Amino acid sequence: MPTRKTDRRTQYTINIVKEAFLELINDHPYSQITVTQVCRQAEITRSTFYLHFNNLTDVLNVVLDDALMISKNSAESLPNISELSIDCLKQNESLLPTCQRIASATKYRALLMDPDLSEYIIGRIASHERSKMIPLIQQRTGLNSQDAETLFNYTLHGSFAINKRHHFIKDDEWYHEVELLNRFINAGYQSFKKN
The missing domain is CATH 1.20.120 (Four Helix Bundle (Hemerythrin (Met), subunit A))
Known part of the structure:
Protein backbone atom coordinates (compact mmCIF):
# COMPACT_ATOMS: atom_id res chain seq x y z
CA MET A 1 0.00 0.00 0.00
CA PRO A 2 1.41 3.42 -0.88
CA THR A 3 2.61 5.54 2.02
CA ARG A 4 0.44 8.62 2.32
CA LYS A 5 0.00 11.34 4.86
CA THR A 6 -2.88 10.26 7.06
CA ASP A 7 -5.20 13.22 7.42
CA ARG A 8 -8.90 12.97 8.26
CA ARG A 9 -10.00 12.73 4.65
CA THR A 10 -7.44 10.03 3.89
CA GLN A 11 -8.44 8.04 6.98
CA TYR A 12 -12.11 8.44 6.07
CA THR A 13 -11.48 7.10 2.56
CA ILE A 14 -9.45 4.16 3.84
CA ASN A 15 -12.19 3.35 6.35
CA ILE A 16 -15.00 3.42 3.78
CA VAL A 17 -12.99 1.16 1.48
CA LYS A 18 -12.44 -1.31 4.34
CA GLU A 19 -16.14 -1.19 5.25
CA ALA A 20 -17.16 -1.69 1.61
CA PHE A 21 -14.79 -4.63 1.33
CA LEU A 22 -16.20 -6.25 4.49
CA GLU A 23 -19.77 -5.72 3.26
CA LEU A 24 -18.92 -7.37 -0.05
CA ILE A 25 -17.15 -10.30 1.58
CA ASN A 26 -20.40 -11.07 3.42
CA ASP A 27 -22.07 -11.85 0.09
CA HIS A 28 -19.23 -12.90 -2.22
CA PRO A 29 -16.07 -15.01 -1.94
CA TYR A 30 -12.86 -12.99 -2.04
CA SER A 31 -11.98 -14.46 -5.45
CA GLN A 32 -15.10 -12.86 -6.95
CA ILE A 33 -14.66 -9.36 -5.52
CA THR A 34 -13.21 -6.70 -7.79
CA VAL A 35 -11.82 -3.22 -7.27
CA THR A 36 -14.77 -1.91 -9.31
CA GLN A 37 -17.23 -3.50 -6.87
CA VAL A 38 -15.39 -2.06 -3.86
CA CYS A 39 -15.38 1.40 -5.46
CA ARG A 40 -19.09 1.17 -6.24
CA GLN A 41 -19.88 -0.01 -2.70
CA ALA A 42 -17.71 2.71 -1.15
CA GLU A 43 -19.04 5.33 -3.58
CA ILE A 44 -15.57 6.41 -4.67
CA THR A 45 -13.78 6.49 -8.00
CA ARG A 46 -11.12 3.99 -9.06
CA SER A 47 -8.55 6.79 -9.06
CA THR A 48 -9.41 7.54 -5.41
CA PHE A 49 -9.04 3.84 -4.62
CA TYR A 50 -5.61 3.74 -6.26
CA LEU A 51 -4.46 6.80 -4.32
CA HIS A 52 -4.67 4.65 -1.19
CA PHE A 53 -4.27 1.03 -2.31
CA ASN A 54 -2.29 -0.74 -5.04
CA ASN A 55 -4.79 -3.58 -5.35
CA LEU A 56 -7.43 -5.60 -3.53
CA THR A 57 -4.78 -7.57 -1.63
CA ASP A 58 -3.71 -4.30 0.00
CA VAL A 59 -7.27 -3.84 1.25
CA LEU A 60 -7.36 -7.42 2.50
CA ASN A 61 -4.08 -6.88 4.37
CA VAL A 62 -5.26 -3.66 6.02
CA VAL A 63 -8.49 -5.36 7.11
CA LEU A 64 -6.54 -8.33 8.48
CA ASP A 65 -4.20 -5.95 10.31
CA ASP A 66 -7.25 -4.36 11.93
CA ALA A 67 -8.50 -7.80 12.95
CA LEU A 68 -5.10 -8.69 14.38
CA MET A 69 -5.13 -5.51 16.47
CA ILE A 70 -7.86 -7.19 18.51
CA SER A 71 -5.15 -9.42 19.89
CA LYS A 72 -2.57 -6.66 20.37
Whole structure:
Protein backbone atom coordinates (compact mmCIF):
# COMPACT_ATOMS: atom_id res chain seq x y z
CA MET A 1 0.00 0.00 0.00
CA PRO A 2 1.41 3.42 -0.88
CA THR A 3 2.61 5.54 2.02
CA ARG A 4 0.44 8.62 2.32
CA LYS A 5 0.00 11.34 4.86
CA THR A 6 -2.88 10.26 7.06
CA ASP A 7 -5.20 13.22 7.42
CA ARG A 8 -8.90 12.97 8.26
CA ARG A 9 -10.00 12.73 4.65
CA THR A 10 -7.44 10.03 3.89
CA GLN A 11 -8.44 8.04 6.98
CA TYR A 12 -12.11 8.44 6.07
CA THR A 13 -11.48 7.10 2.56
CA ILE A 14 -9.45 4.16 3.84
CA ASN A 15 -12.19 3.35 6.35
CA ILE A 16 -15.00 3.42 3.78
CA VAL A 17 -12.99 1.16 1.48
CA LYS A 18 -12.44 -1.31 4.34
CA GLU A 19 -16.14 -1.19 5.25
CA ALA A 20 -17.16 -1.69 1.61
CA PHE A 21 -14.79 -4.63 1.33
CA LEU A 22 -16.20 -6.25 4.49
CA GLU A 23 -19.77 -5.72 3.26
CA LEU A 24 -18.92 -7.37 -0.05
CA ILE A 25 -17.15 -10.30 1.58
CA ASN A 26 -20.40 -11.07 3.42
CA ASP A 27 -22.07 -11.85 0.09
CA HIS A 28 -19.23 -12.90 -2.22
CA PRO A 29 -16.07 -15.01 -1.94
CA TYR A 30 -12.86 -12.99 -2.04
CA SER A 31 -11.98 -14.46 -5.45
CA GLN A 32 -15.10 -12.86 -6.95
CA ILE A 33 -14.66 -9.36 -5.52
CA THR A 34 -13.21 -6.70 -7.79
CA VAL A 35 -11.82 -3.22 -7.27
CA THR A 36 -14.77 -1.91 -9.31
CA GLN A 37 -17.23 -3.50 -6.87
CA VAL A 38 -15.39 -2.06 -3.86
CA CYS A 39 -15.38 1.40 -5.46
CA ARG A 40 -19.09 1.17 -6.24
CA GLN A 41 -19.88 -0.01 -2.70
CA ALA A 42 -17.71 2.71 -1.15
CA GLU A 43 -19.04 5.33 -3.58
CA ILE A 44 -15.57 6.41 -4.67
CA THR A 45 -13.78 6.49 -8.00
CA ARG A 46 -11.12 3.99 -9.06
CA SER A 47 -8.55 6.79 -9.06
CA THR A 48 -9.41 7.54 -5.41
CA PHE A 49 -9.04 3.84 -4.62
CA TYR A 50 -5.61 3.74 -6.26
CA LEU A 51 -4.46 6.80 -4.32
CA HIS A 52 -4.67 4.65 -1.19
CA PHE A 53 -4.27 1.03 -2.31
CA ASN A 54 -2.29 -0.74 -5.04
CA ASN A 55 -4.79 -3.58 -5.35
CA LEU A 56 -7.43 -5.60 -3.53
CA THR A 57 -4.78 -7.57 -1.63
CA ASP A 58 -3.71 -4.30 0.00
CA VAL A 59 -7.27 -3.84 1.25
CA LEU A 60 -7.36 -7.42 2.50
CA ASN A 61 -4.08 -6.88 4.37
CA VAL A 62 -5.26 -3.66 6.02
CA VAL A 63 -8.49 -5.36 7.11
CA LEU A 64 -6.54 -8.33 8.48
CA ASP A 65 -4.20 -5.95 10.31
CA ASP A 66 -7.25 -4.36 11.93
CA ALA A 67 -8.50 -7.80 12.95
CA LEU A 68 -5.10 -8.69 14.38
CA MET A 69 -5.13 -5.51 16.47
CA ILE A 70 -7.86 -7.19 18.51
CA SER A 71 -5.15 -9.42 19.89
CA LYS A 72 -2.57 -6.66 20.37
CA ASN A 73 -3.08 -6.60 24.12
CA SER A 74 -2.75 -10.35 24.48
CA ALA A 75 -1.14 -11.99 27.47
CA GLU A 76 2.64 -11.76 27.53
CA SER A 77 2.99 -15.31 28.79
CA LEU A 78 1.43 -18.66 28.06
CA PRO A 79 -0.88 -19.40 31.01
CA ASN A 80 -1.36 -22.87 32.45
CA ILE A 81 -4.62 -23.24 30.57
CA SER A 82 -5.38 -26.71 31.92
CA GLU A 83 -6.19 -25.10 35.27
CA LEU A 84 -8.62 -22.58 33.78
CA SER A 85 -12.34 -23.16 33.71
CA ILE A 86 -14.63 -22.32 30.81
CA ASP A 87 -15.94 -19.38 32.87
CA CYS A 88 -12.40 -18.07 33.30
CA LEU A 89 -11.78 -18.33 29.54
CA LYS A 90 -15.02 -16.45 28.88
CA GLN A 91 -13.94 -13.65 31.21
CA ASN A 92 -10.32 -13.43 30.04
CA GLU A 93 -10.18 -14.05 26.31
CA SER A 94 -6.64 -12.71 26.12
CA LEU A 95 -5.71 -16.25 27.19
CA LEU A 96 -7.05 -17.56 23.88
CA PRO A 97 -5.03 -17.83 20.65
CA THR A 98 -5.28 -14.97 18.17
CA CYS A 99 -7.80 -16.46 15.74
CA GLN A 100 -10.08 -17.21 18.67
CA ARG A 101 -9.89 -13.61 19.87
CA ILE A 102 -10.53 -12.28 16.35
CA ALA A 103 -13.76 -14.28 16.31
CA SER A 104 -15.16 -11.83 18.89
CA ALA A 105 -15.61 -9.25 16.14
CA THR A 106 -18.53 -10.40 14.02
CA LYS A 107 -17.57 -8.13 11.13
CA TYR A 108 -14.61 -10.40 10.35
CA ARG A 109 -16.44 -13.74 10.42
CA ALA A 110 -17.32 -13.93 6.72
CA LEU A 111 -13.74 -13.05 5.85
CA LEU A 112 -12.42 -15.75 8.18
CA MET A 113 -14.87 -18.29 6.69
CA ASP A 114 -13.81 -17.63 3.08
CA PRO A 115 -12.35 -20.96 1.87
CA ASP A 116 -9.99 -19.24 -0.55
CA LEU A 117 -8.38 -17.20 2.23
CA SER A 118 -7.85 -19.70 5.06
CA GLU A 119 -4.17 -20.37 4.39
CA TYR A 120 -3.47 -16.70 3.64
CA ILE A 121 -5.12 -15.62 6.91
CA ILE A 122 -3.30 -18.31 8.88
CA GLY A 123 -0.06 -17.06 7.33
CA ARG A 124 -0.83 -13.48 8.38
CA ILE A 125 -1.68 -14.61 11.92
CA ALA A 126 1.53 -16.66 12.02
CA SER A 127 3.60 -13.66 10.91
CA HIS A 128 1.93 -11.52 13.55
CA GLU A 129 2.31 -14.00 16.42
CA ARG A 130 5.47 -15.99 15.64
CA SER A 131 8.00 -13.71 17.33
CA LYS A 132 5.98 -13.68 20.58
CA MET A 133 4.84 -17.28 20.67
CA ILE A 134 7.95 -19.25 19.67
CA PRO A 135 9.99 -18.01 22.69
CA LEU A 136 7.02 -18.61 25.00
CA ILE A 137 6.60 -22.17 23.72
CA GLN A 138 10.36 -22.71 24.15
CA GLN A 139 10.12 -21.42 27.71
CA ARG A 140 7.22 -23.74 28.50
CA THR A 141 8.68 -26.83 26.79
CA GLY A 142 12.47 -26.49 26.73
CA LEU A 143 12.40 -27.22 22.98
CA ASN A 144 14.62 -25.61 20.36
CA SER A 145 13.13 -22.90 18.14
CA GLN A 146 12.52 -25.22 15.17
CA ASP A 147 10.53 -27.69 17.27
CA ALA A 148 8.69 -24.85 19.03
CA GLU A 149 7.73 -23.47 15.62
CA THR A 150 6.32 -26.87 14.67
CA LEU A 151 4.11 -26.81 17.78
CA PHE A 152 3.15 -23.20 17.06
CA ASN A 153 2.05 -24.06 13.51
CA TYR A 154 0.15 -27.13 14.70
CA THR A 155 -1.65 -25.12 17.37
CA LEU A 156 -2.46 -22.25 15.00
CA HIS A 157 -3.85 -24.49 12.25
CA GLY A 158 -5.84 -26.53 14.78
CA SER A 159 -7.24 -23.45 16.48
CA PHE A 160 -8.27 -21.98 13.14
CA ALA A 161 -9.92 -25.27 12.09
CA ILE A 162 -11.96 -25.50 15.30
CA ASN A 163 -13.06 -21.89 14.95
CA LYS A 164 -14.00 -22.37 11.31
CA ARG A 165 -16.01 -25.49 12.15
CA HIS A 166 -17.99 -23.33 14.57
CA HIS A 167 -18.24 -20.47 12.04
CA PHE A 168 -16.24 -18.35 14.51
CA ILE A 169 -19.21 -18.27 16.89
CA LYS A 170 -18.41 -18.73 20.55
CA ASP A 171 -21.13 -20.88 22.02
CA ASP A 172 -20.96 -23.34 24.92
CA GLU A 173 -19.79 -26.19 22.67
CA TRP A 174 -17.01 -23.98 21.30
CA TYR A 175 -15.80 -23.08 24.81
CA HIS A 176 -15.90 -26.75 25.80
CA GLU A 177 -13.77 -27.74 22.80
CA VAL A 178 -11.32 -24.90 23.37
CA GLU A 179 -10.90 -25.89 27.01
CA LEU A 180 -10.38 -29.54 26.00
CA LEU A 181 -7.79 -28.70 23.35
CA ASN A 182 -5.99 -26.22 25.59
CA ARG A 183 -5.72 -28.86 28.31
CA PHE A 184 -4.34 -31.31 25.73
CA ILE A 185 -1.76 -28.81 24.47
CA ASN A 186 -0.77 -27.78 27.99
CA ALA A 187 -0.25 -31.42 29.00
CA GLY A 188 1.99 -31.83 25.97
CA TYR A 189 4.02 -28.76 26.98
CA GLN A 190 4.44 -30.15 30.48
CA SER A 191 5.51 -33.52 29.09
CA PHE A 192 8.27 -31.89 27.02
CA LYS A 193 9.44 -29.88 30.02
CA LYS A 194 9.77 -33.04 32.16
CA ASN A 195 11.94 -34.72 29.52
